[in-house]
Amino acid sequence: MQDQDKTNTIDSVSSTIDTSSSVDASRRQFFKQSIAGAFGAAAALNIMPAGIKNMAYAAGSDAPEITEVKIGFIPLTDCAPIVVAAEMGFDKKYGIKIIPAKQASWAAVRDKTMNGELHASHVLYGLIYGVQMGIGGQQKDMKVLMNLDHNGQAITLSSALKDKGVKDGKSLKRVMANENRDFTFANTFPTGTHAMWLNYWLAANGINPVSDIKSIVVPPPQMVANMRIGNMDGYCVGEPWGARAIADKVGFTVTTTQDIWQDHPEKVLGTTAEFVEKNPNTARAMIAAILDACKYIDAIENRAKVAKLISAKAYVNTSEDVIAGRFVGDYDNGNGKKWKDPNYMKFYQDGYVNFPYLSDGMWFLTQHKRWGLLKADPDYLAIANKVNDIKLYTEAASLTGTSIPKSQMRSSKLMDGVVWDGSNPAAYAASFKVKA
Numbered sequence: 050m051q052d053q054d055k056t057n058t059i060d061s062v063s064s065t066i067d068t069s070s071s072v073d074a075s076r077r078q079f080f081k082q083s084i085a086g087a088f089g090a091a092a093a094l095n096i097m098p099a100g101i102k103n104m105a106y107a108a109g110s111d112a113p114e115i116t117e118v119k120i121g122f123i124p125l126t127d128c129a130p131i132v133v134a135a136e137m138g139f140d141k142k143y144g145i146k147i148i149p150a151k152q153a154s155w156a157a158v159r160d161k162t163m164n165g166e167l168h169a170s171h172v173l174y175g176l177i178y179g180v181q182m183g184i185g186g187q188q189k190d191m192k193v194l195m196n197l198d199h200n201g202q203a204i205t206l207s208s209a210l211k212d213k214g215v216k217d218g219k220s221l222k223r224v225m226a227n228e229n230r231d232f233t234f235a236n237t238f239p240t241g242t243h244a245m246w247l248n249y250w251l252a253a254n255g256i257n258p259v260s261d262i263k264s265i266v267v268p269p270p271q272m273v274a275n276m277r278i279g280n281m282d283g284y285c286v287g288e289p290w291g292a293r294a295i296a297d298k299v300g301f302t303v304t305t306t307q308d309i310w311q312d313h314p315e316k317v318l319g320t321t322a323e324f325v326e327k328n329p330n331t332a333r334a335m336i337a338a339i340l341d342a343c344k345y346i347d348a349i350e351n352r353a354k355v356a357k358l359i360s361a362k363a364y365v366n367t368s369e370d371v372i373a374g375r376f377v378g379d380y381d382n383g384n385g386k387k388w389k390d391p392n393y394m395k396f397y398q399d400g401y402v403n404f405p406y407l408s409d410g411m412w413f414l415t416q417h418k419r420w421g422l423l424k425a426d427p428d429y430l431a432i433a434n435k436v437n438d439i440k441l442y443t444e445a446a447s448l449t450g451t452s453i454p455k456s457q458m459r460s461s462k463l464m465d466g467v468v469w470d471g472s473n474p475a476a477y478a479a480s481f482k483v484k485a
Contacts, residue, residue, distance in 0.1 A: 121170035134342035179240025190322035201394025202306035203291030215394035235284035247285035251481035295383035336445035347397035384485025408471030421485030
């Protein structure tokens with residue numbers, strides 16, 4: 050009965066969201082709150098911990114259990130919060146030292162996070178949920194501690210397709226229909242964000258990603274090289290590997306992921322439930338330090354400095370210029386179009402980016418069901434409540450002066466006009482014409 054009450058409360062709050070309003074209006078509704086508002090929201094959700102009441106996180110029993118934490122990352126622009134928190138000392142304030150640990154693939158991130166070699170990771174949202182459900186590797190209970198960024202990924206098609214007149218999804222479908230061969234598209238992990246963005250875009254253009262293409266998995270830094278030698282027709286990955294394909298003249302951007310879903314969730318700070326259970330103070334400190342780093346990165350005047358920092362060999366290992374343009378919304382699709390995109394990669398926006406909305410986690414489950422990765426509808430809300438650690442995030446947000454939204458759910462309209470608000474996930478998952 051208690052669980053049903055929670056469901057009714059969340060659905061009730063969710064149903065009050067005006068899905069026709071602009072994103073900016075939605076943000077104003079969510080985030081016109083001072084830190085006092087954050088305390089109020091926490092109390093209303095019955096998640097106000099004793100630590101906040103005492104404000105005693107810096108010492109005593111609330112001191113971090115582990116003071117040196119190894120956080121894994123993949124060489125992508127959105128690893129910036131981990132790098133900045135470590136390199137610029139945002140971690141020191143909270144009694145920890147973050148050690149960024151570069152990884153070769155998302156599978157390596159998964160395995161090392163699961164076995165404890167990494168304490169936490171910059172990781173694909175859908176990877177965490179895949180592991181939780183036992184469809185992205187061995188099942189293990191996982192935690193999403195915070196979201197790290199919105200937007201800023203892209204789908205790249207080969208220059209060979211551009212030469213055949215492909216410029217969008219419709220023209221791609223036409224070329225595919227006229228050529229008797231397998232078309233190969235790469236993502237970065239089967240249950241991850243890039244796989245889901247690619248699938249969604251292809252399906253919205255009438256191309257079934259299960260039956261109409263060959264799908265392969267390639268680590269992000271290897272995407273451009275594989276396209277150069279003709280191993281794929283297209284791929285979806287995070288920046289700067291979309292911009293790098295254009296700089297190297299091997300591909301063009303057919304769409305950005307913010308055009309698929311404006312302000313979509315992307316990477317998270319993920320770890321195991323076991324780690325949080327044993328080290329809650331350390332986990333809280335990590336969230337707080339990275340929230341401060343996200344706030345720093347989100348200031349446009351700091352972007353050039355951050356681009357230079359993360360371009361180093363130890364991190365993204367590419368030209369600073371390749372990172373810097375799209376980092377501030379300067380886009381060139383490599384096919385004759387240049388524009389200033391206001392929906393470039395965002396990291397903070399007073400917590401709008403970082404809050405672990407239950408609806409965000411549930412969306413990935415709906416797509417896993419849509420594409421046959423899940424054979425039956427799970428208890429979407431129960432799983433999101435288990436994985437997304439809103440309680441711990443709220444505690445950390447209070448330390449950083451970060452606002453808390455009024456609802457644990459949010460509403461969005463995707464590229465095909467379909468609205469997602471988390472209110473009926475099973476019906477949403479079943480509603481798509483193109484599916485497995």
